[in-house]
Amino acid sequence: MSLPPSFFDAMYAAADDPWSMRTRWYEERKYALTTAVLPRRRYADGLEVGCSVGELTARLADRCDRLTGWDASAAVVERATARVAGRGHVRIEQATVPARPLPQVDLLVLSEVLYYLDAADLQRLLTQVAAAVRPGGTLLAVHWRHPVAEYPQTGDAVHQALRAALPWPRVAAHEEPDLLLDCWVAADAGDLRAASVAAAEDLW
Numbered sequence: 602m603s604l605p606p607s608f609f610d611a612m613y614a615a616a617d618d619p620w621s622m623r624t625r626w627y628e629e630r631k632y633a634l635t636t637a638v639l640p641r642r643r644y645a646d647g648l649e650v651g652c653s654v655g656e657l658t659a660r661l662a663d664r665c666d667r668l669t670g671w672d673a674s675a676a677v678v679e680r681a682t683a684r685v686a687g688r689g690h691v692r693i694e695q696a697t698v699p700a701r702p703l704p705q706v707d708l709l710v711l712s713e714v715l716y717y718l719d720a721a722d723l724q725r726l727l728t729q730v731a732a733a734v735r736p737g738g739t740l741l742a743v744h745w746r747h748p749v750a751e752y753p754q755t756g757d758a759v760h761q762a763l764r765a766a767l768p769w770p771r772v773a774a775h776e777e778p779d780l781l782l783d784c785w786v787a788a789d790a791g792d793l794r795a796a797s798v799a800a801a802e803d804l805w
């Protein structure tokens with residue numbers, strides 16, 4: 602079974618920032634990796650699924666004309682909204698995937714969220730992902746690799762499923778003992794120019 606919103610509501614009732622996203626060097630460095638890998642300087646429409654307290658959202662906001670952060674837990678919407686206060690182009694909403702279908706976007710970020718889904722919900726979401734990213738747009742996924750007893754899936758299993766499901770060329774694949782990060786461009790699998798940051802600036 603996918604972990605329900607009540608699982609996360611309980612975590613947010615017990616701690617303001619349960620994963621210490623505001624303070625841990627591990628998270629700060631991971632956010633730097635995540636934003637560094639994005640192939641475009643700017644995106645028109647971005648969506649981050651599972652935005653939590655909004656730390657990554659705030660960084661993505663610098664790269665998007667419009668950005669939406671979704672989180673299954675109503676408890677955290679206020680905290681994320683406060684984190685992006687004053688940035689009128691960012692909206693935070695309570696939404697649970699895959700029940701809420703993904704809208705069409707130019708940038709979709711799935712950071713530390715897919716391992717909460719069971720196999721059926723993950724497959725449902727992957728079908729939505731393939732239709733949600735506009736042609737030429739970016740999908741970035743990054744996940745913790747170490748097993749967590751309560752989570753239905755591991756980060757490795759999630760990235761394996763993404764790699765099997767998506768017929769797109771990858772801009773980057775980054776592997777560490779602790780995390781996997783993959784970034785795709787929505788384009789034909791063999792279209793390496795579509796996935797090349799250098800080609801976008803006519804360097805080859």
Ligand SMILES: C[S@@+](CC[C@H](N)C(=O)[O-])C[C@H]1O[C@@H](n2cnc3c(N)ncnc32)[C@H](O)[C@@H]1O
Nearest residue numbers: 609651652653657672673674697698712713717
């Ligand atoms: C570990 S935090 C990730 C925060 C942020 N994306 C990052 O990487 O720093 C995971 C968040 O995903 C949310 N979440 C879990 N399952 C979800 C689902 N099915 N749909 C939307 N959000 C979900 C949780 O409430 C939690 O706030």
